[in-house]
Amino acid sequence: MDIDLITNILYAMVRTGTPLLIVALGELICEKSGVLNLGQEGMMLMGAVVGFIVTLSTGSLTLGFLAAILAGILMSLIFGVITMELSANQVATGLALTIFGTGLSAFIGTNYVGKPITGLEPIDIPVLTDLPIIGRMLFGQDLLVYLSLALFGGVYWFINHSRPGLILKAVGENPHSANAIGLPVFKVRYLAILFGGAMAGLAGSYLSLAYTPLWMENMSAGRGWIALALVVFASWKAERVLLGAWLFGLASILHLVFQGMGFSVSPNLLATLPYLATIAVLVILSSNQNSRLVAPISLGKPFYAKT
Amino acid sequence: MPQHPIPPRLTLRGITKQYPGCLANDDIHLNIAAAEIHALLGENGAGKSTLMKVIYGLVKPDRGEILWDGLPLDVKDPAHARKLGIGMVFQHFSLFDTLTVTENIALALGDDAGDIPALASRIRSVSEKYGMAINPDRQVHTLSVGERQRVEIVRCLVQDIKLLILDEPTSVLTPQEVDTLFVTLRQLASEGCSILFISHKLNEVKALCHRATVLRGGRVSGACIPAEEDTLSMARLMVGENTPVSTTYPKVLGTTPTLTVSNLNLHSHDAFGVHLKQLNLQVNAGEIVGIAGVAGNGQEELLAALSGETRASAGHIQFADTDIGPLTPDRRRALGLAFVPEERLGRGAVPEMSLTENALLTGFLTGLVKRGMVAWKKTEAFADQIIADYKVKTAGRHAQADSLSGGNLQKFIIGREIMQKPRLLIAAHPTWGVDIGAATAIHKALIELRDQGAAILVVSEDIDELFLISDRIGAICDGRLSPLKPTPESSIAELGRQMAGDFSDAATISPRPTTSRAGSLH
Incomplete structure (x- = not known):
């Protein structure tokens, strides 16, 4: 392999892993509060289509991203009201949200399929970007990649070092105890759900405005589901979520590289590689752990305050 | 000012x-x-x-x-x-x-x-x-x-x-x-x-x-x-004035061994579980053996091994002449073993089933099921009899188990087990969360069963209760069982040391008489 190929693989690895990283960080926060939202895929698609339509009609990428975040928040608000106010089953509600989001995004995006926009461009820093191997990976990405890294740092610090993060973990572990010592369980869970929605919306719009600047039905292609698995196999640790997201990116690129090199394996089979590789690595990492100490203990269980 | x-x-x-x-x-x-x-x-x-x-x-x-x-x-x-x-x-x-x-x-x-x-x-x-x-x-x-x-x-x-x-x-x-x-x-x-x-x-x-x-x-x-x-x-x-609260029961000596546990080692698969280590225990016909202990010291694991929810290898748990270690719970019940678990709702009884149906759940071996069909008339009569004999306060046999108060449901469960005339009754925390009136009734029922010649094992965190009803007493700590002593020869202090894992025979410390406590409330 020549240097250029390696440079490009590393660049594309980070780029491909970015939407996954963003949506998984949102889901991580959500699950830390004890809420399991399976609606990631639907929220991502809504973010993707809304972001695309807004950018196409206003010409502003910024507005597109903001609109996508808003769309994700609104979708998660539906989830929040149904699971928190009506105490509905989180799994069923999340599944319904994904089906709803998939259908609705296809419906409102019908007239936008195949329309071209100018997507978010990578930055170019003279000299640094042209460095061999790491130049494009570190200094030639688009702004959202750097934002995703900032988000990772923020989430990592929040969970491990901040007081609100401690409250978040406490609520996810034992909402009844949290309520008994006076922590606002409902508020914490709502905020976590909305953050998860915002991140899913942003991740969706990264697909339609930066990664492949166009709108296509079902364009998230299961990334929402992979993000859910990622959080579990990352043992609810932010640093492992980052690792898993980039692994997924690397495997996605490698399967294209292998095809390009003319491997005589069915391309469909090769396309499963990123999913298999990511899960395999994380399963190995998370084996031999005491699962009762890793998962938020109240995950998926509704909380009823007794008065 | x-x-x-x-x-x-x-x-x-x-x-x-x-x-x-x-x-x-x-x-x-x-x-x-x-x-x-x-x-x-x-x-x-x-x-x-x-x-x-x-x-x-x-x-x-x-x-x-x-x-x-x-x-x-x-x-x-x-x-x-x-x-x-x-x-x-x-x-x-x-x-x-x-x-x-x-x-x-x-x-x-x-x-x-x-x-x-x-x-x-x-x-x-x-x-x-x-x-x-x-x-x-x-x-x-x-x-x-x-x-x-x-x-x-x-x-x-x-x-x-x-x-x-x-x-x-x-x-x-x-x-x-x-x-x-x-x-x-x-x-x-x-x-x-x-x-x-x-x-x-x-x-x-x-x-x-x-x-x-x-x-x-x-x-x-x-x-x-x-x-x-x-x-x-x-x-x-x-x-109030109308509930009997004070009783003492005579201590007796058992006769032939009914349950013999010898050198039982059991590895718990639960991450927070306790492993049973070299456990020896004998319960004789006609006596009550009490095991004290702070929660989480192997009680659950011991009870599961005795009831058959977890199975031991052959040669460690003997019921009369049968090696029951590898047997499933229903096979053990068929031999005459009865079990009152700690959790009333969920294990002792199914919360959303009626008392009749709950009576059937462990009573099915006593002729309530014929050729695969439930004899409902008989089952209803069985439930009615438990309710009457054990003074269970309820709307009737059709009432759901979870509509009963803790004490009344416990009286029902204990009654259900005792009416099947077991040769060995294992009761976990029999009066936990039960009021004094019901606790007294439950204690009386256990003593009566003992006097009819059954062997009884009681695991409890309530020391007063154990001193009141047990004929021999000991404690479990970190999966190990202390040697059992006749209750009058033990003392609160000694049992306390055993609960903390000190099994040495403190003969130098004169045992405190326990009769004054037995005369008290529990």
């Missing part, structure tokens, strides 16, 4: 709280002075829990008034209560297992917590001052039950505390740990802190508390100075 009397620290006036179908608190009046240790006595369902939740801001009363240092007060929520200096130690701990001691305490302190290292050193100094050694950096799931309680207490003490509420704090402690706790509480009171001590253990209230208020059926049924009362008169205030 006229001198104003100092108002009590806390005054409750006419507190009333109505739940659907239940008046939990009815016009309750209570005064607690500074530096006073005040007992709140009452049976399950007397309204103790509701009342303390009102004080702590978890429950809003429908009527009534709370005065704090003489001024009216509306406790908005637990955070507000803590700001006022009201701390609470819950019966079921409100700790977070995966967080450290310091993180747990930081959560409760709100914005006053400060940074973690500073708080950790504050925790260290407070815990040393009050004789409750605790390592702030440990994760809570690694702590014993007694240590967890210390965390709850220290959590209250790192703040400026004026009123400490303890809900049944001794139910999870060994007798020695209880003594240590009392030393701490007395020290705290001498510094001016008021303590509200909620309990139904009269000996402890007598030993610790300055005054007592007794609740019954949601109302104040009396107030007294515990030191001037005997336990019987306080018990009367708790249960």
Whole structure:
């Protein structure tokens, strides 16, 4: 392999892993509060289509991203009201949200399929970007990649070092105890759900405005589901979520590289590689752990305050 | 100038709280002075829990008034209560297992917590001052039950505390740990802190508390100075005049071995489980063997191995002449073994099934099922007979199991097992959360079964109960069982040491007579 190929693989690895990283960080926060939202895929698609339509009609990428975040928040608000106010089953509600989001995004995006926009461009820093191997990976990405890294740092610090993060973990572990010592369980869970929605919306719009600047039905292609698995196999640790997201990116690129090199394996089979590789690595990492100490203990269980 | 009397620290006036179908608190009046240790006595369902939740801001009363240092007060929520200096130690701990001691305490302190290292050193100094050694950096799931309680207490003490509420704090402690706790509480009171001590253990209230208020059926049924009362008169205030509360039972010697456990080693697959180590145990026909122990020391694992929920390899568990180690629970039941599990709802009975159906669940071996068909008439008669013989208060055999109170459901379950005339009955915590009247009825039923020649094994955390009904007694600690002794030869102190894992035969210490305790309430 020549240097250029390696440079490009590393660049594309980070780029491909970015939407996954963003949506998984949102889901991580959500699950830390004890809420399991399976609606990631639907929220991502809504973010993707809304972001695309807004950018196409206003010409502003910024507005597109903001609109996508808003769309994700609104979708998660539906989830929040149904699971928190009506105490509905989180799994069923999340599944319904994904089906709803998939259908609705296809419906409102019908007239936008195949329309071209100018997507978010990578930055170019003279000299640094042209460095061999790491130049494009570190200094030639688009702004959202750097934002995703900032988000990772923020989430990592929040969970491990901040007081609100401690409250978040406490609520996810034992909402009844949290309520008994006076922590606002409902508020914490709502905020976590909305953050998860915002991140899913942003991740969706990264697909339609930066990664492949166009709108296509079902364009998230299961990334929402992979993000859910990622959080579990990352043992609810932010640093492992980052690792898993980039692994997924690397495997996605490698399967294209292998095809390009003319491997005589069915391309469909090769396309499963990123999913298999990511899960395999994380399963190995998370084996031999005491699962009762890793998962938020109240995950998926509704909380009823007794008065 | 006229001198104003100092108002009590806390005054409750006419507190009333109505739940659907239940008046939990009815016009309750209570005064607690500074530096006073005040007992709140009452049976399950007397309204103790509701009342303390009102004080702590978890429950809003429908009527009534709370005065704090003489001024009216509306406790908005637990955070507000803590700001006022009201701390609470819950019966079921409100700790977070995966967080450290310091993180747990930081959560409760709100914005006053400060940074973690500073708080950790504050925790260290407070815990040393009050004789409750605790390592702030440990994760809570690694702590014993007694240590967890210390965390709850220290959590209250790192703040400026004026009123400490303890809900049944001794139910999870060994007798020695209880003594240590009392030393701490007395020290705290001498510094001016008021303590509200909620309990139904009269000996402890007598030993610790300055005054007592007794609740019954949601109302104040009396107030007294515990030191001037005997336990019987306080018990009367708790249960009323018509319930028998005081009995002693003659101790007997068993005859032939019915259950023999020899060198049982069992590896627990639960991450928080306890491994059974070299366990030896013999229960004879016609005797009751009692096993004490702090929760989580292998009781669950032992009970599961005996009932058949987990199976042991051959050669370790013998029932009469049969090696039952590898047998499933139904095969063991067919041999004459009966089992009363700790959890009434979920294992002892199916909550949403009727009493008739629940009677069938373990009674099916006694002719209630013929050729695969349920004989409903017979089953209904069986359920009716349990309800009548064991005075189960219920709307009838069609009532759902979860509609019964804990005590009544327990009477039903015990009755169901005893009516099948078992040769061996294993009962886990038979009177846990049961009021005194029902507990007495359950004890009588067990003694009667014993006198008919059955072997009975009782595992309980209630030491008074074990001394009352057991003929031989011992304790389990960390998966090991102490040698069993005839009850009259043991003592509270010795059993306490065994519960803490010290199985040495302390012959040098003369055993305290247990008859006076047996004459008391439990």
